[in-house]
Amino acid sequence: MFEGAMTALITPFLENGEVDYEGFRANVKHQIEQGINGLLVLGTTGEAPTLNEEEKEKLIKITVEEGKGKVSIVVGTGTNNTAKTIKDSRKAEQLGADALLIVTPYYNKPTNEGLYQHFKMVAESVKIPVIVYNIGGRTGKNIDTPTLKRIAQLENVVAVKEASGSVAQMNEVIEQIPNITVLSGDDGLTLPLLALGGKGVISVISNVIPGQVAELVKHGLNGDFQKARDLHHNLIMPLTNIAFIETNPIPVKHMCCLVGRAGKGYRMPMCEMTAASREKVEAVMKQLGLTK
Numbered sequence: 001m002f003e004g005a006m007t008a009l010i011t012p013f014l015e016n017g018e019v020d021y022e023g024f025r026a027n028v029k030h031q032i033e034q035g036i037n038g039l040l041v042l043g044t045t046g047e048a049p050t051l052n053e054e055e056k057e058k059l060i061k062i063t064v065e066e067g068k069g070k071v072s073i074v075v076g077t078g079t080n081n082t083a084k085t086i087k088d089s090r091k092a093e094q095l096g097a098d099a100l101l102i103v104t105p106y107y108n109k110p111t112n113e114g115l116y117q118h119f120k121m122v123a124e125s126v127k128i129p130v131i132v133y134n135i136g137g138r139t140g141k142n143i144d145t146p147t148l149k150r151i152a153q154l155e156n157v158v159a160v161k162e163a164s165g166s167v168a169q170m171n172e173v174i175e176q177i178p179n180i181t182v183l184s185g186d187d188g189l190t191l192p193l194l195a196l197g198g199k200g201v202i203s204v205i206s207n208v209i210p211g212q213v214a215e216l217v218k219h220g221l222n223g224d225f226q227k228a229r230d231l232h233h234n235l236i237m238p239l240t241n242i243a244f245i246e247t248n249p250i251p252v253k254h255m256c257c258l259v260g261r262a263g264k265g266y267r268m269p270m271c272e273m274t275a276a277s278r279e280k281v282e283a284v285m286k287q288l289g290l291t292k
Contacts, residue, residue, distance in 0.1 A: 001072055002099065002131065002159045002181050003199040003221065004037030005214040007206040008045035010249050010256060011059065013265025019055050021062060023262025028066045030261065034210040037200070038072035039063055040101060044138065045204050045249045048076055050267035057095065064096035078103035078133060082118050086125040099129040101161060106139035112147040123154045130156055135163035135185060145172045152180040161185040161202050171196050187240040191232040194220030204248055205239050208255045235288060242284040245277050254281055258291045
């Protein structure tokens, strides 16, 4: 259920600062049409920390309306407050989520025991599967493999979104925790992870090229690494390098606009790219044949 290519959806905004719900709906439809395997709503890429509860609920409902039964629907409900995470997770379950993405509690920097207890309490509060999100660069706390191994023994913890940035750690997780699905949290490491035995990616750049990201993962899972490498070198890496020239999701939202998808607007403290970065993004997009 949680193998393949999943898109961490952006949240577009209107000129008045409100969420562009129709643009978001159109993006969801496009993702499904292009063959993506799953959709993550309210992740980092979706600027979830700046959305209010009503906005979050509407975005979940739209994703469920358009995607339920067609793709896996994952909702990001992790916070650095265990009680709030439980509350949000139960709400997402009620609204029709297929699974939850729970990020390492950020800023607090809990002990390994605190990490385990956090995930245990959240996992036991819902009936749907939980995907652990390990991204030390954002949270200040890496989930080491022994701790993840404990967390993976919880009944409905089924996968990990691995964004530690360490191929060695990803390999360690695959070797030592065979009962958990390992998904890449870095577009540039999707191919290496698939070669090691990983099962897919929760992608940022698939907001722009969902079909091609899904194709790369399909080739990797089928063992056709020549075709996967061609996509990796000729499209995925050049696009990944430029998608993170500034903090995600700033560049990828501009990239979506360039290919005719809804992507305008940011919520502070996210802001427009510098003119120099924008020129670089537009040059690469043109060079790759994604824009004229």
